[in-house]
Amino acid sequence: MFIAIVGTRCAGKSVVEDYLISKGFIAVHLATEILGANRVFATPGELLEYVTRHWQSNFVTVDLTSLELISPFIKRPFFLLIKVDAPLLQRYRRHGFDRNPLSLEEFVRQDDDRVFGTLGLHAIRPFVKVNVLNTFQTVPDLYSHLDSINVLSTERLRPRWDSYFMTLADLASQRSNCMKRRVGAILVRDNRIVATGYNGTPRGVKNCNEGGCAHCNGVSIANGTDCLCLHAEENALLEAGRDRVGPNAILYCNTCPCLKCTIKIIQSGVKEVVYHLSYKVDEDSARLFQEAGIHIRRHFPTTIV
Numbered sequence: 054m055f056i057a058i059v060g061t062r063c064a065g066k067s068v069v070e071d072y073l074i075s076k077g078f079i080a081v082h083l084a085t086e087i088l089g090a091n092r093v094f095a096t097p098g099e100l101l102e103y104v105t106r107h108w109q110s111n112f113v114t115v116d117l118t119s120l121e122l123i124s125p126f127i128k129r130p131f132f133l134l135i136k137v138d139a140p141l142l143q144r145y146r147r148h149g150f151d152r153n154p155l156s157l158e159e160f161v162r163q164d165d166d167r168v169f170g171t172l173g174l175h176a177i178r179p180f181v182k183v184n185v186l187n188t189f190q191t192v193p194d195l196y197s198h199l200d201s202i203n204v205l206s207t208e209r210l211r212p213r214w215d216s217y218f219m220t221l222a223d224l225a226s227q228r229s230n231c232m233k234r235r236v237g238a239i240l241v242r243d244n245r246i247v248a249t250g251y252n253g254t255p256r257g258v259k260n261c262n263e264g265g266c267a268h269c270n271g272v273s274i275a276n277g278t279d280c281l282c283l284h285a286e287e288n289a290l291l292e293a294g295r296d297r298v299g300p301n302a303i304l305y306c307n308t309c310p311c312l313k314c315t316i317k318i319i320q321s322g323v324k325e326v327v328y329h330l331s332y333k334v335d336e337d338s339a340r341l342f343q344e345a346g347i348h349i350r351r352h353f354p355t356t357i358v
Contacts, residue, residue, distance in 0.1 A: 054078075054211065055104045057117040057126065060137035061179055062164060065187040065195060066115050066142045069137055072199050073113040083116040087193045095163075101125050113199075119172040120180075128182055133209055136181040139188060160201070182209050206311040215352045218305040219329055226252045226307055230260040231268040238285035238306040240323070242299045247334055251286030284312040290321045298322045309351075317344040327352050 056073060057332060060066045074080055081092045094100040097117070104112050108131045115125045126132045137199075146161050155163070183204055189195040208216060216271045218239050226237030230253040240248040259265030261282050268280035281289075286306055290298070303325045304310075304318060309332040318326060319341065324350040326342060342349045 054111045054133060054205070054207070055108070055126065055129070056114075056133045056135055057123060058113065058115045058135045059118060059123075059174060059181075059191055060139060060185075061139070061144060061174065062160075062165060063147040064137040064184075065140045067072075068135050068187075068192055068195055069135065069199065070111075070113055071116050072196050073111075073205075074204060077124045078111040078113040081112050081114045081116075082248050083114070083122075097122050097125060101129075104131075105129060118134065120176040121172060123177060124283060130210060133183070134177070134181050135183045135185060136177070136206070137185045137187055139186065143188065164191065165210060180263045214344075215305075215327060216354050218303075219327065219352050219354060221246070221249070221306045221308065222329075225249045226285065228287070229253055230262045230265075232261050232266070234283075234308070236285040237304065238289040238304060240289045240298065240302055240304050242297075245297075245304065246296050248289045248292035250283075250285045250290070252282055252285045252288070284311065284314050285309050286318060290317055290323075292320075292354050301326060305352075306320045309339055312337055312341070315341050318342075321346060323347065325349070331352070 056078065058066045058069050081094065082315075083097065083100060084095065090102075094103065095301050095311065100114070108129075117126065123134065141161070141164065144164075145157055148154055148160060153249065166173070179318060183202070185202075186205075186209045187195055187201070189198065212220065213253065218241055222237040222239045224237065226235040227241065228250040229235040229237065234252075236252045238250045240250075254261050254265040258346045261269050264270055266280060266282050269282060286304060287309075289304065291300075298321050300322065301331060302321075302323045304323045304327070306326065307327040308330040310318060310326065312334050324347060328349070329352050330345060331351075332338075339349055
C-alpha cells in the first residue's frame with residue numbers, strides 16, 4: 054500500500070504520517086536535490102517507479118501536494134489518498150507555536166490559496182478515500198481515532214463483494230422516481246449480476262414523481278388508492294425471472310425488504326438477502342425469511358470519514 058497524505062496547513066499531516074510509520078510504513082520523499090538519504094526521489098516518476106516495483110511494501114508520503122503530482126499514482130491499485138483537516142481557528146492556534154507566526158489575515162489568505170487556488174486541495178477532493186478531521190487536543194487521541202476508523206483497511210483499495218454489490222444497489226436507487234424513498238436492488242448469482250431494480254411506477258405509467266402514484270403523492274388518504282409503485286426487489290426479480298434466479302442467488306438491497314417483497318423473494322428461490330438501511334418491518338421480514346430457510350444479514354460498509 055502507498056498512502057499519500059494531503060491537507061490544510063497545521064491540520065496534522067505529519068502526525069498522521071508518524072502514526073503510519075509506527076504501523077510499519079516507510080516514509081518516502083520528493084526533493085529537488087538528492088541529498089544522499091534513502092528513499093528520497095528527484096521526480097514523481099522516479100517515486101512512482103520505486104513504489105510500483107515494491108508494491109507489496111507499505112509506503113507513506115506527505116510530498117504529493119497537488120493534483121499534478123498525484124495524478125500518475127491514482128491509477129495504481131495500491132494507492133490510497135488521505136486528506137487531513139481541522140477547523141481554521143484551531144489550525145491557526147497550532148501555527149502560533151511556529152518561530153515566526155503569520156498574522157491571522159495572512160494565514161487565512163495563504164490557506165485560501167492552498168485550498169481554492171489553481172492547484173488547490175479542491176481539485177484533489179474527488180480522489181480522496183479517507184477524510185480525517187483532526188479536532189483532537191492530543192496525539193494519542195488522534196491515534197485512537199485512526200485506529201477506530203480502521204484507516205489501514207485494504208477494502209478501501211479493493212472492496213469486498215458485499216461492499217461492491219451494495220454500492221451498486223445504492224447507485225441503482227438513484228434511478229428511483231418514487232416520492233416516498235429511493236431503494237435499489239441487485240440480484241447476484243455466483244458473484245455475477247443477474248438483474249438490477251429500483252422502485253417506481255410500472256413501465257409505461259407516469260412516473261411517481263410526476264404524479265403517477267396517488268398514494269405516494271398523498272392523495273390516497275382520502276380515497277384509499279393503493280400504491281402503484283413496484284419495489285426495487287420486485288423489479289429485480291421480474292427482470293430476472295425464476296429461471297435466471299437460480300439456486301445460489303443473493304439479493305442485495307440498500308433497504309431491508311418489506312413484507313410484500315419478502316414473500317416474493319422467498320417464492321423466487323433467492324437463498325440470501327443482504328441489506329444496509331433498516332425499515333419498519335425488519336423483524337417481521339427476518340422472521341419470515343428464517344422460517345423459509347433464507348439467510349438475511351445486514352451489511353455495514355467500511356466507514357469513510
